[in-house]
Amino acid sequence: MKKYLTGFTLAAVAAITLSACGGDPMSTANNNSQASSGDSIIVGSADFPESQLIAKIYAEALKSQGVEVAEKPSIGSREVTIPALKDGSIDLMPEYGGALLQYLDAETKAVSSEEVAAELATKIPSGLTLLTASEAEDKDVLAVKKETAEKYNLKTISDLEPVAKELVLGGPPEWKTRVNGVAGLKSVYNLEFKEFSALDAGGPLTLNALLSGQVQVADLFSTDPALSENNLVALEDSKNLFLSENIVPVINEKKSSSTVKDTLNKVSAALTTEDLIEMNGRVAKFEDIGEIAKEWLQSKNLA
Amino acid sequence: MNFEWLGRQFDNIVFLLGWHVLLAVTPLILGLLIALPLGWWAHRSRRIYPFLVGVAGLLYTVPSLALFVLLPVILGTKILDPLNIVAALTIYTVALLVRVVADALDSVPQDTVQAAKAMGYRAYQSLLKVELPVGVPVISAGLRVAAVSNVSLVSVAALLGIPQLGSLFTQGFQLRFFTPIIAGIVLCVVLAMILDGLIILLNRWLTPWTPKVVAS
Amino acid sequence: MINYLFDPAHWSGADGIPTLIGEHLIYSLIALAIAAVIAVPLGIYIGVTGKGVFMIAGLANALRALPSVGLLILLVLLISPAFPSKMGYILPSLIVLVLLAVPPILTNTYAGVRAVDAAAVDAARGMGFRTMKILTDVQLPCSLPLMLSGVRSALLQIISTATIAAYISLGGLGRLLIDGKAQNDYSQMVAGAVLVALLALFFDQLLAFITRRVVSPGLTRRTVKATLPSGEVIPSETAKTPTAV
Numbered sequence: 001m002k003k004y005l006t007g008f009t010l011a012a013v014a015a016i017t018l019s020a021c022g023g024d025p026m027s028t029a030n031n032n033s034q035a036s037s038g039d040s041i042i043v044g045s046a047d048f049p050e051s052q053l054i055a056k057i058y059a060e061a062l063k064s065q066g067v068e069v070a071e072k073p074s075i076g077s078r079e080v081t082i083p084a085l086k087d088g089s090i091d092l093m094p095e096y097g098g099a100l101l102q103y104l105d106a107e108t109k110a111v112s113s114e115e116v117a118a119e120l121a122t123k124i125p126s127g128l129t130l131l132t133a134s135e136a137e138d139k140d141v142l143a144v145k146k147e148t149a150e151k152y153n154l155k156t157i158s159d160l161e162p163v164a165k166e167l168v169l170g171g172p173p174e175w176k177t178r179v180n181g182v183a184g185l186k187s188v189y190n191l192e193f194k195e196f197s198a199l200d201a202g203g204p205l206t207l208n209a210l211l212s213g214q215v216q217v218a219d220l221f222s223t224d225p226a227l228s229e230n231n232l233v234a235l236e237d238s239k240n241l242f243l244s245e246n247i248v249p250v251i252n253e254k255k256s257s258s259t260v261k262d263t264l265n266k267v268s269a270a271l272t273t274e275d276l277i278e279m280n281g282r283v284a285k286f287e288d289i290g291e292i293a294k295e296w297l298q299s300k301n302l303a
Numbered sequence: 304m305n306f307e308w309l310g311r312q313f314d315n316i317v318f319l320l321g322w323h324v325l326l327a328v329t330p331l332i333l334g335l336l337i338a339l340p341l342g343w344w345a346h347r348s349r350r351i352y353p354f355l356v357g358v359a360g361l362l363y364t365v366p367s368l369a370l371f372v373l374l375p376v377i378l379g380t381k382i383l384d385p386l387n388i389v390a391a392l393t394i395y396t397v398a399l400l401v402r403v404v405a406d407a408l409d410s411v412p413q414d415t416v417q418a419a420k421a422m423g424y425r426a427y428q429s430l431l432k433v434e435l436p437v438g439v440p441v442i443s444a445g446l447r448v449a450a451v452s453n454v455s456l457v458s459v460a461a462l463l464g465i466p467q468l469g470s471l472f473t474q475g476f477q478l479r480f481f482t483p484i485i486a487g488i489v490l491c492v493v494l495a496m497i498l499d500g501l502i503i504l505l506n507r508w509l510t511p512w513t514p515k516v517v518a519s
Numbered sequence: 520m521i522n523y524l525f526d527p528a529h530w531s532g533a534d535g536i537p538t539l540i541g542e543h544l545i546y547s548l549i550a551l552a553i554a555a556v557i558a559v560p561l562g563i564y565i566g567v568t569g570k571g572v573f574m575i576a577g578l579a580n581a582l583r584a585l586p587s588v589g590l591l592i593l594l595v596l597l598i599s600p601a602f603p604s605k606m607g608y609i610l611p612s613l614i615v616l617v618l619l620a621v622p623p624i625l626t627n628t629y630a631g632v633r634a635v636d637a638a639a640v641d642a643a644r645g646m647g648f649r650t651m652k653i654l655t656d657v658q659l660p661c662s663l664p665l666m667l668s669g670v671r672s673a674l675l676q677i678i679s680t681a682t683i684a685a686y687i688s689l690g691g692l693g694r695l696l697i698d699g700k701a702q703n704d705y706s707q708m709v710a711g712a713v714l715v716a717l718l719a720l721f722f723d724q725l726l727a728f729i730t731r732r733v734v735s736p737g738l739t740r741r742t743v744k745a746t747l748p749s750g751e752v753i754p755s756e757t758a759k760t761p762t763a764v
Contacts, residue, residue, distance in 0.1 A: 047464065048477060073315070074474075076464050079703075080383055173694075173701035176534075195533070198688065198698060204479050205688045212603035286308050286480060364719045366679030368696060369712035376709060451584050458586035462686050463700065472589040479596060488589040495584035
């Protein structure tokens with residue numbers, strides 16, 4: 001009996017091991033394509049609050065122009081949203097230039113807003129198109145506490161060079177391997193930290209670890225209201241390690257009528273990074289995203 | 304608790320609850336359908352019994368997060384496919400129920416089986432009309448365990464980003480906001496209790512001959 | 520996956536596989552020890568005195584329904600502000616693991632003590648054994664198989680659930696799952712999943728082996744069946760609860 005069981009276990013492990021060498025379930029090949037019907041536009045968003053907020057702004061702006069809108073908020077990460085855009089489950093969603101480009105081409109060398117926009121235009125999957133990017137961006141920033149900045153006289157990331165060995169860096173798990181993370185900090189800025197602590201993508205773990213002193217340098221996002229609330233210093237990325245992350249609407253070509261384009265371009269033109277910080281602060285206080293979106297549109301005379 | 308927030312999120316929470324029910328209940332039904340013939344087989348054959356029960360025990364030891372991750376390799380699905388969750392929980396349900404079904408059939412008194420035979424029941428008639436019904440209380444006790452743990456296991460899939468009530472946990476964590484977390488926990492527990500109660504009712508309905516004692 | 524598991528670079532350093540396995544085991548064993556210290560005496564007490572029987576079945580079911588991920592996140596938000604260190608994450612994880620491990624040990628210890636043949640206890644009393652001696656020399660050895668089966672399912676629960684601690688930045692094999700997901704590196708996730716599964720299997724077999732060694736030979740030939748307060752009969756093997764996570 002025991003022999004059978006051991007054999008069974010080994011066979012199962014072997015089968016899994018072997019078959020794992022085949023397909024990659026995390027790749028995002030597109031298999032079923034069913035386009036959404038009618039003239040209504042389905043606005044989707046990723047699974048974090050800022051994406052939902054901007055999607056809401058898009059939706060409300062379009063509605064006020066008489067466009068029929070359906071909403072599918074919080075559908076997940078890019079592994080879900082991009083295939084959903086391709087197969088027509090959603091038609092429109094807000095994206096971040098740099099992160100989208102890295103998703104489409106992990107090897108990209110583009111950094112500035114212009115480089116990112118130019119490369120994105122060639123890499124975007126067929127059937128999808130990018131409208132004009134906003135000046136507003138939500139990019140990675142290396143943040144330190146005010147005390148740390150004063151103690152070591154830190155203003156730019158380069159200033160970390162003499163002290164990095166004494167400091168612990170905190171960031172999302174993907175930073176361990178990413179060029180625009182630990183690897184880039186070493187190759188571009190010649191920074192080698194005492195340790196890297198895998199936390200989350202600019203979320204509560206990272207902020208908590210920074211404030212409590214478990215890490216001294218942390219990866220946060222430029223539109224995070226916590227930066228100013230906690231007197232954190234965002235170090236200047238003088239050597240352009242982090243990609244620009246301008247907010248840009250990604251839309252299904254078939255749904256990109258001139259009314260839709262005009263409306264969304266106006267939204268992008270009006271949106272600023274400061275607006276996002278302010279609105280994120282309100283989201284963090286659990287205010288209704290719909291209300292925040294409507295008020296912003298009114299303040300910019302877009303609704 | 305921020306009830307205003309709950310009100311605003313009502314549609315979203317109902318959507319997550321719907322998925323949660325689907326992901327927890329489908330495997331329960333599939334698992335039972337698969338476990339019945341397997342359990343019967345184990346009951347009939349003394350040689351197959353230890354093998355089936357042993358394999359079931361092994362499958363049981365595989366942690367669910369691990370199984371959610373490994374199944375795409377075997378099924379050829381994407382990592383975010385809800386099918387992985389259904390398949391994983393079906394495996395657990397079968398693993399739990401195979402033994403329960405076999406033991407339930409074993410527990411049917413020999414006299415009862417003999418009586419059925421004497422009344423002219425054929426083997427399959429005896430199985431369907433006598434042995435299985437008599438085994439229902441034991442099977443439903445196993446089914447209750449499976450139902451309750453399925454509800455809790457589904458929420459683990461939130462760590463992989465598959466939407467269901469567990470998404471309220473990760474969402475609440477990102478916002479450092481207790482309301483969605485508590486709402487998610489309460490809904491999970493209530494859902495588990497409802498499923499548990501439904502199985503108790505089903506058991507009573509299927510076994511009208513048993514005395515009406517409230518099983519806890 | 521082969522690449523990930525057999526790449527020597529992944530077998531050393533602060534986030535190498537041996538370190539992760541070590542961390543995983545430390546969390547697991549500490550939680551198991553705490554759970555046993557709570558559940559074994561309580562189970563014996565309830566089994567011997569019959570007091571508090573009603574709460575056992577209810578407790579076991581209620582705790583089984585509690586979603587571990589939700590509980591962990593709730594506890595982190597409650598506890599971590601009070602600790603400016605990793606302790607703010609370790610403590611919540613340990614509480615969740617202990618909560619999961621107590622019910623199987625408690626119910627099985629209780630059921631084990633209850634299942635001891637009344638004739639054996641009477642015989643011991645007739646031989647002049649005092650209550651304490653009956654407990655240590657008759658009731659406990661007789662209930663050992665069920666008790667150990669409870670410990671076995673508790674450890675399985677713990678080993679599988681310890682993977683979610685990585686979500687709140689702690690170590691352990693869950694790191695491979697969470698980091699693999701974040702890095703879009705499926706082979707790393709599979710490596711983590713296989714290692715957790717193997718770890719669980721290994722400890723399951725180890726405890727099965729220990730059970731065979733320590734249980735009195737007079738008991739091993741018979742199957743122990745226990746009756747829960749609800750009246751449902753659980754053969755010792757199915758008393759295992761499903762592995763959470």
